[in-house]
Amino acid sequence: MSGVTIRDLSKAFPKEDGTATQALAGVNLEISDEEFICLVGPSGCGKTTLLRIIAGLETATTGDVTVDGRAVTGPDPKRGMVFQEYSLFPWRRVIDNVAFGLEMKGVAKEERRRTADYYLELVGLSQFRDAYPYELSGGMRQRVAIARALANDPDVLLMDEPFGALDAQTRNRMQKELLSLWEQTKKTIVFVTHSVDEAVYLSDRIVVLSPRPGSIREIIDIPWSRPRDRTSAEFAEVRRRVLRMIDETENAQ
Amino acid sequence: MNRQTQKRLLGIAALVVTAVIWQIVAEYVVGRSFILPSVTDVAGAFANLLESGTLLADIAVSLEHFGIGLLAAFFLGVPIGILMGWFRVADFLLDPIIEILRPIPPLAWIPFAIIWFGLTTQAAGFVIFAGAFFPILTATYSGFRDVPKVFVEAGKVLGCDTSFELIRHVALPAAIPAIASGIRIAMGVGWMCLVAAEMFGVSRYGLGYQLWHNYYLHQMPNVVVYMLILGFAGLIIDRIFRNYVDGQLLRWRAGEVA
DSSP states (O other), rough: OEEEEEEEEEEEOOTTTTTEEEEEEEEEEOOOOTOOOEEETTTTTHHHHHHHHHHTSSSEEEEEEEETTTEESSTTEEEEEEOOOOSSSSTTTTHHHHHHHHHHHHHHHHHHHHHHHHHHHHOOOOGGGSSOOOGOOOOHHHHHHHHHHTTOOOOOEEEESTTTOOHHHHHHHHHHHHHHHHHHOOOEEEOOOOOOHHHHHSSSSSEEEEESSSSSEEEEEEOOOOOOOOHHHHHHHHHHHHHHHHHHHHHHO | OOOOHHHHHHHHHHHHHHHHHHHHHHIIIIEEEETTTOHHHHHHHHHHHHHHOOOHHHHHHHHHHHHHHHHHHHHHHHHHHHHHHHHHHHHHHHHHHHHHTTTGGGGGGGGHHHHHOOSHHHOOOOOHHHHHHHHHHHHHHHHHTTTHHHHHHHHHTOOOOOOHHHHHIIIHHHHHHHHHHHHHHHHHHHHHHHHHHHHHHHHHHHHHHHHHHHHHTOOHHHHHHHHHHHHHHHHHHHHHHHHIIIIOOOOTTTOOOO
16 A cells, blocks of 8 residues: 555745745645546646655655655655656666666666666667667656656656656657556556646546645546547546636636 | 868878978078977987987876876865765865965975975975866866756665765766866876976986976977977877777767867
8 A cells, every 4th residue: 555645734945035935835635545646736836846745855844744654754765756857867878777776775786687677668668778868869768767766666656747848749658658657557656747638638636736835726536547538528628627727826826 | 082081181281381381490590409499400309319218218207297196186186076065064164275275376386395295206296286186176076066956866766865875876977077077177287287396306207307407408409309298298198088088987978078
């Protein structure tokens, strides 16, 4: 079981002049095991901050996050993270990027390469195992980054707009591949995105945040089976609803 | 004719023309070998020096001085640069000291080099160290300051728990290009300090020593020979280092290296 529980969470960033910017306030969220959650909301609503707190890269001002019943106190390989920017280590070959986490754990070279090969196969990039990141396209780099996070066998996969920098076609293909990965690995996924379309296509539940200080405005269940048809009437209807919600809050600001 | 051969031919042509002009000016305009030795004077001097047989010893001794200074600069500059680049407290502590010492010209250390080390190989090495240390230190420092935050965070979520692990597996490899270019600059500065470091007679050999020695003997064609050897040796050292760095250390940057 790898659920995530967020309780009464708030986050304030101190400013130079002694005051503070309230980024998040009173966030409560229960994410169940093997669930695919998308966080959406207007720019600056703190969705990335929320994700980074779950990752342990930021600390909450009040409240707490528990994963699998254990409180989050700092970064941990049990919570994999895929960043928006290209985060592969450019000095390591693809295979050694994927094996990095296992290397830090002290796994022997042969074994960690075997595991890394398995995950590279899973993201369909076995033929690039000995390439350097600069030789890969943007979409391939993010696939390697996903493989690198998965190689640690995390309880939760945290993704911060991982496809934000990709062109529309690549992005759609990556979404399909991510869903198939999710079905194969059965990870809990928390996915931050700007694209409502992406959120409706991917998630079990969409969590809509309100503007700063961010709090949960609404949670929308999407019980449909996958793959989903972006052109269907119900898809368009949900997308419109979420977009209107974000628009309203943005204008009310 | 492709670009590459065109470039080569034009380069050679320019060198030949320069040599001819030099020869004409030296022989017919200046007319005194003491003030401007001609090309043929220099070539003759070079042949004589080859026969007399100290050239190899001179090069070996100079490389020794240079190697001592550069190695010391590397083994002190890189660790201190890492400390200052990674730990803010170390930066706050050391920065004022470094900022005061750094603008002192390396050659200003010569008196203390002699007092501390005597007329020894180490004294010459120390002067070169004084020139090479700061470029390596500052390059390492800024290389560490410029490590992209996302690499450090990726390292953390992938299981680097300590500063040591983050430095070793993330920050240091990320900073290698900066450190390598710092070493290149340091080698250039160190090589420039060589002539002065050998000027005060720490040894009977050495390119810098011979340059001064021949000046006192008024053997100006020999001085030009040593000048040219210093130039060529500096060039070759730089090329070897650059090829090594591009081919071994920085294959992952594939042609981006300056």
